[in-house]
Amino acid sequence: MVEELVAAGVALVSAGAVYVMAAARVVKQYERGVVFRLGKLRPDVRGPGFTMVVPGVDKLRKVNMQIVTMPVPGQEGITRDNVTVRVDAVVYFKVTSPAEAIVRVEDYRFAVAQMAQTSLRSIIGKSELDDLLSNREKLNQGLELMIDSPAVEWGVTIDRVEIKDVSLPETMKRSMARQAEADRERRARVINADAELQASKKLAEAAKEMSEQPAALQLRLLQTVVAVAAEKNSTLVLPFPVELLRFLERAAPAPQQPGQQSVQQPVQEQRPPLESLPDPDPGGLNSGQD
Numbered sequence: 001m002v003e004e005l006v007a008a009g010v011a012l013v014s015a016g017a018v019y020v021m022a023a024a025r026v027v028k029q030y031e032r033g034v035v036f037r038l039g040k041l042r043p044d045v046r047g048p049g050f051t052m053v054v055p056g057v058d059k060l061r062k063v064n065m066q067i068v069t070m071p072v073p074g075q076e077g078i079t080r081d082n083v084t085v086r087v088d089a090v091v092y093f094k095v096t097s098p099a100e101a102i103v104r105v106e107d108y109r110f111a112v113a114q115m116a117q118t119s120l121r122s123i124i125g126k127s128e129l130d131d132l133l134s135n136r137e138k139l140n141q142g143l144e145l146m147i148d149s150p151a152v153e154w155g156v157t158i159d160r161v162e163i164k165d166v167s168l169p170e171t172m173k174r175s176m177a178r179q180a181e182a183d184r185e186r187r188a189r190v191i192n193a194d195a196e197l198q199a200s201k202k203l204a205e206a207a208k209e210m211s212e213q214p215a216a217l218q219l220r221l222l223q224t225v226v227a228v229a230a231e232k233n234s235t236l237v238l239p240f241p242v243e244l245l246r247f248l249e250r251a252a253p254a255p256q257q258p259g260q261q262s263v264q265q266p267v268q269e270q271r272p273p274l275e276s277l278p279d280p281d282p283g284g285l286n287s288g289q290d
Contacts, residue, residue, distance in 0.1 A: 022055035027062060032098040034061045045098055063098035067159055068109070072116045074167070077124035085132060086167040087124055091116045091147065092159040100155030108154050112147070116161070119146035132166050139163060 026049070027033045033046030036059045046060065053060050074088035093112055095101045101108045123143050124132070131139060140161050148158040168176075210216045 019055065020052075023052045025051045025053055025060050027051060030064060030066045031062045032065055034063060034098050034102050035059070036061070041099060041103060061102055063095055063101055065095055065098070067092055067094045070109070070113055070116070071164075072113070072120055074165075075117055075120045075124065077121050079124060079127055079129050079132065081128045083129045083172060084169060085124065085129065087120060087132065087163060088165055089116070089120055089143070089161060089163045091161050093151065093156055094159060095155055096157045097155030100153070105154045108156055111154060112151060112156060112158075115147050115150060119143055122146065129168075132163070136163050 025033065025046075027046055029048045031048065033051060035042040035044070035046060035053060037054070037057055042058075051060075070091045070093070072089040072091060074086045076084065076086045078084055091112065095108070105111045120143065123139055123146065127139060140163060143163070144158050144161040147161060151158055210220070
């Protein structure tokens with residue numbers, strides 16, 4: 001009799017252990033459990049930790065509550081200004097209602113991925129190329145709203161959407177590079193012209209000051225000579241002001257030609273006086289004619 005009771009107790013304990021092993025479930029901290037009893041959704045959602053279900057009657061579905069990072073494949077489209085581009089993005093989302101994420105949509109990950117691709121194509125067609133390249137924050141917000149509107153009904157919340165890269169055709173890249181180069185050259189020319197204008201104004205003021213003080217020009221000349229002479233490996237060409245030459249020309253007497261007096265003096269010495277010259281008409285021929 002005792003042996004039968006012991007055997008029954010052992011069998012009961014074994015059956016209880018098997019039942020506990022079959023009914024025991026462990027839900028992790030970042031998960032939530034949704035229970036279906038005979039195919040009907042139970043209102044209570046199992047939290048993290050140890051939980052029990054009825055074997056063969058209940059079915060537990062675990063839902064990940066972490067933020068999911070989903071890359072959106074590159075989508076080709078034509079912008080509003082008729083430029084063909086290829087844009088890829090990344091979507092960050094999380095499940096806020098585990099029951100709705102399981103019941104309302106078959107596969108919420110696949111649904112979010114397809115909605116992200118469709119919204120990305122739509123945002124490409126509504127935007128211009130300059131917006132895709134420089135105004136991404138506004139496009140990210142618009143893309144987030146487009147994906148989040150239907151995802152709320154699925155128990156999913158879009159946390160953030162980012163456009164990763166915008167691929168352009170090679171011809172468009174070359175055209176944009178030429179445009180940027182021309183714009184830089186234009187700005188460089190404007191800056192140079194502005195610098196020349198400012199320099200000319202300063203030089204005009206300096207010339208006005210130097211015209212009032214002529215000695216300032218000589219001092220400036222000496223400063224230039226000192227600055228150039230610092231480089232010993234260069235040839236110094238010293239400009240001589242024309243005003244100084246004119247000043248020296250007015251101050252100095254007119255120089256005499258060195259050979260003029262030496263030539264005229266012998267000529268005067270050889271010329272005899274008029275009284276000593278012989279009579280050119282000794283016979284009186286000229287007087288008879290007169």
